Amino acid sequence: MKAQTTESTRTLMRTPLYPVHRRLGAKIVEFAGWRMPVQYDGVIQEHLAVRRSAGLFDVSHMGEIEIKGPNALALCQRLTANDVSRMKVSEAQYNLLLNDTGGIIDDLMIYRLQEDRFLLCVNAANTAKDANWIMDHAEGNADIRDVSDSYVLLALQGPAAQRVLQRSTALRLDELKPFHFSFGDISTVRCLVSRTGYTGEDGFELYCNPDQGEELWKLLMETGRDLGLRPVGLGARDTLRLERAFPLYGHELDEHITPLEARLEWVVKFSKGDFLGREPLLQQKKDGVKRKLVGLEPIESGIARSGYPIFKEGRSLGAVTSGTLSPTLRKPIAMGYVSSEEAVLDNVLEIEVRGRRVKAKIAPLPFYRRSSERSAELGRSERRK
Amino acid sequence: MNFPDNLKYSKEHEWVMMVEDAVALIGITEFAQSELGDVVYVELPEVGEKITKDDPFGSVESVKAVSDLFAPVSGTVIEVNDSLPDSPELVNEDSYGDGWMIKVQMSDKEELKDLLTPDEYAEYVERQQEEDDEEDEKDGE
Numbered sequence: 001m002k003a004q005t006t007e008s009t010r011t012l013m014r015t016p017l018y019p020v021h022r023r024l025g026a027k028i029v030e031f032a033g034w035r036m037p038v039q040y041d042g043v044i045q046e047h048l049a050v051r052r053s054a055g056l057f058d059v060s061h062m063g064e065i066e067i068k069g070p071n072a073l074a075l076c077q078r079l080t081a082n083d084v085s086r087m088k089v090s091e092a093q094y095n096l097l098l099n100d101t102g103g104i105i106d107d108l109m110i111y112r113l114q115e116d117r118f119l120l121c122v123n124a125a126n127t128a129k130d131a132n133w134i135m136d137h138a139e140g141n142a143d144i145r146d147v148s149d150s151y152v153l154l155a156l157q158g159p160a161a162q163r164v165l166q167r168s169t170a171l172r173l174d175e176l177k178p179f180h181f182s183f184g185d186i187s188t189v190r191c192l193v194s195r196t197g198y199t200g201e202d203g204f205e206l207y208c209n210p211d212q213g214e215e216l217w218k219l220l221m222e223t224g225r226d227l228g229l230r231p232v233g234l235g236a237r238d239t240l241r242l243e244r245a246f247p248l249y250g251h252e253l254d255e256h257i258t259p260l261e262a263r264l265e266w267v268v269k270f271s272k273g274d275f276l277g278r279e280p281l282l283q284q285k286k287d288g289v290k291r292k293l294v295g296l297e298p299i300e301s302g303i304a305r306s307g308y309p310i311f312k313e314g315r316s317l318g319a320v321t322s323g324t325l326s327p328t329l330r331k332p333i334a335m336g337y338v339s340s341e342e343a344v345l346d347n348v349l350e351i352e353v354r355g356r357r358v359k360a361k362i363a364p365l366p367f368y369r370r371s372s373e374r375s376a377e378l379g380r381s382e383r384r385k
Numbered sequence: 386m387n388f389p390d391n392l393k394y395s396k397e398h399e400w401v402m403m404v405e406d407a408v409a410l411i412g413i414t415e416f417a418q419s420e421l422g423d424v425v426y427v428e429l430p431e432v433g434e435k436i437t438k439d440d441p442f443g444s445v446e447s448v449k450a451v452s453d454l455f456a457p458v459s460g461t462v463i464e465v466n467d468s469l470p471d472s473p474e475l476v477n478e479d480s481y482g483d484g485w486m487i488k489v490q491m492s493d494k495e496e497l498k499d500l501l502t503p504d505e506y507a508e509y510v511e512r513q514q515e516e517d518d519e520e521d522e523k524d525g526e
Contacts, residue, residue: 027422043448044423235422235449301470303426303446324448325425332426354428354444354451 015060016152016213024231032125034061036234043235047327050199050240053228054158056220057237059205060213063127063148068117071140076110076118079137079276081259083269087112092179092196096259096267097122097130098277102284103255104262106130107247109196109205111181119192121153121205123249137276152213156220157203157232157240159370164224165204169193173204189216198237200244200368239324242333245295245366251306251321252293252335261289261337263365291318292343295365296334296351302358304334304351311350311357317342320351326367333367334360386510387415389481393497394506395457400481407494409458412485413445413476416510421447424476427469429486434462436489438496443486445476454486458496464488 012035021028026037037058039046049055067075076084082095089112097105106126111119122130131146138144156165162173171184171193181194189212197203208216221229238248245263247253252262258281259268268281298304304323309316323334338349345364350357392400398417402410418424426446436442436456443454465487468475476484491497501509 027420038449039422042423044425047448239448301426302428303451305451325446327448 013061015058016210017058017060017217020214020217021058021231026231026233029234031234032061032123034124036061037231039233039235040231043233043239044327046230046232046236047239049228049230050158050201050232050236051328052159054156054160054164054203054224055199055230055232055236056217056224057155057157057232057234058152058213058217059155059237060152060210061124062153063122063124063130063146064151064153064207065120065122065127065131065134066113066118066145066147067120067134067142068114069142070116071138071142072116072118074140075134075138075142075144077272077275079134080110081264081268081275081277082110083272084110084112084118085272086269089114090181092181092194094179094267096264097133098259098275098281099255100276100280102258102260102277102280104249104253104257104259104264105133105255107249107253107264109194111192111194119147126249149210151207152210152216154206154208154213154216154220155197155199155203156206156224156229157197157199158201158229160224160227160229161201161203164220164227164229165193167223168219178202186216187219188212189219191216198246199240200246200366200373201240201370202372236327238322239327242322242324242335243326243328243366243368245335247293247335248322257337258284258289260284261291261293263293289340291337292340293321293335294338294343295363295367296320296323296336296349296360297363298332298334298351298353298358298360299348300358300360302351302353302356303332304336304353304358304360308336309352310336310338310360311352312342312347317349328368333363335365338362386419386507387481388503388507388510390503392481392503393457393500394503394509395455395500396509397455397457399455399457401457401497401500402485403497404488407460407491408463409460409489409491410485411457411487411489413454413480414506414510415480418477418480418484421445421450421452421477423448424473427473427476427486429465429469430462432462432465436460436462436487438499445473456489457500458489458491459493460489460491462487463490 021037029038109121192207194205308320318337320336326333429443438459441453
């Protein structure tokens with residue numbers, strides 16, 4: 001048996017919680033230059049714990065960039081696709097950093113800390129690239145800092161997340177709406193508490209001082225144990241986000257892919273005024289995209305993985321960007337890019353799975369949506385089409 | 386970690402059990418399944434196919450990744466474990482028993498000499514784990 005991936009041997013970073021993961025017996029892998037826990041007891045169990053009760057993730061590898069000053073809003077507006085001016089202080093927004101061809105430099109969560117102060121949470125592998133890009137494009141009075149070392153970031157996700165967290169805080173969590181945040185104490189640990197996540201479940205992302213990261217992890221694990229809370233690694237983080245069809249940078253997104261191709265047109269607010277990439281995106285919108293991100297479900301046995309080519313009657317159509325066995329649905333699921341004319345629901349294609357062509361059909365995304373989201377988002381998903 | 390005495394082992398973490406003269410049962414070791422995590426799919430050759438020592442004869446997939454299976458011996462596949470398509474988790478639950486993969490009529494019994502004894506394999510695994518730990522010590526400091 002030999003794994004088909006190789007690990008690099010360069011020096012890797014560790015989060016302040018690394019010793020905790022080791023003590024818990026986590027299997028450690030390299031991810032984006034970090035040594036991170038990929039699983040503790042098993043990806044499937046951890047995945048199902050998040051769907052059924054709650055899971056705690058150390059995602060401190062994520063980068064944080066702060067932009068402040070009188071010109072901060074204008075800079076954010078110019079470099080991103082979404083309309084940052086619509087955010088009030090204490091709101092969070094999913095956004096994209098675009099290049100001048102409309103390609104995606106990174107996808108991120110932006111927090112409006114104050115009127116003229118923003119925190120961007122970005123992908124670990126892109127942190128330095130993003131910070132440099134923003135600094136290179138800064139005009140006027142804006143202070144830009146990579147503040148990644150100032151935060152431990154824990155994600156507490158799952159239907160029981162609010163109950164777990166409420167036991168340790170005076171914050172009124174029932175009043176904290178999705179895509180909003182608040183500052184408060186979790187027991188003795190001061191946190192930015194954000195009602196956001198990357199799993200498709202209700203949940204929170206907690207930013208705290210790195211010195212108190214271990215304390216926060218331990219107190220949450222202790223108070224949440226009887227509600228089924230368990231530590232969850234990056235393995236289940238990936239399967240959870242894939243079921244919910246959240247894109248992952250380096251897979252569904254890169255600098256040559258535009259939001260229109262990646263099912264992220266809803267993020268792009270053409271009406272907000274000029275921004276980098278606006279013209280090429282308007283042109284692409286007029287001409288129509290050549291390829292589209294679609295959901296794929298193999299009909300024949302086999303699990304599609306990132307990079308596997310997609311065919312239709314012998315013609316190459318594109319490639320798979322992510323694929324796994326869905327622990328919730330217990331069947332293989334995947335996402336990938338195919339040429340637009342073939343991006344039709346139920347269209348039967350072929351995926352080459354290690355030398356073998358496996359029939360697959362284009363399936364609606366997301367593969368999984370939690371029940372409360374299904375009713376609440378019905379109107380919005382209609383509009384997104 | 387368990388290394389049954391009646392088995393021979395390959396450095397690619399397969400085990401071989403001689404069930405009759407020149408007939409070998411093949412699977413992956415407990416160490417291999419624990420490194421993989423939850424096994425969700427196993428791809429095996431068909432009965433009658435020939436396999437060649439050190440060449441891939443199938444693959445095993447966890448939720449996260451695919452790994453090739455390398456033949457520890459050469460020969461003809463005379464039986465495959467029909468339970469694995471529907472119950473790939475048997476590889477995790479009972480890697481040396483119900484999680485077996487193929488039965489092979491060996492073409493060259495001499496190849497058994499190239500395989501590791503339980504003690505040798507245990508030492509091999511230990512060394513690999515030590516290397517992991519050493520890497521752990523040196524990085525990030």
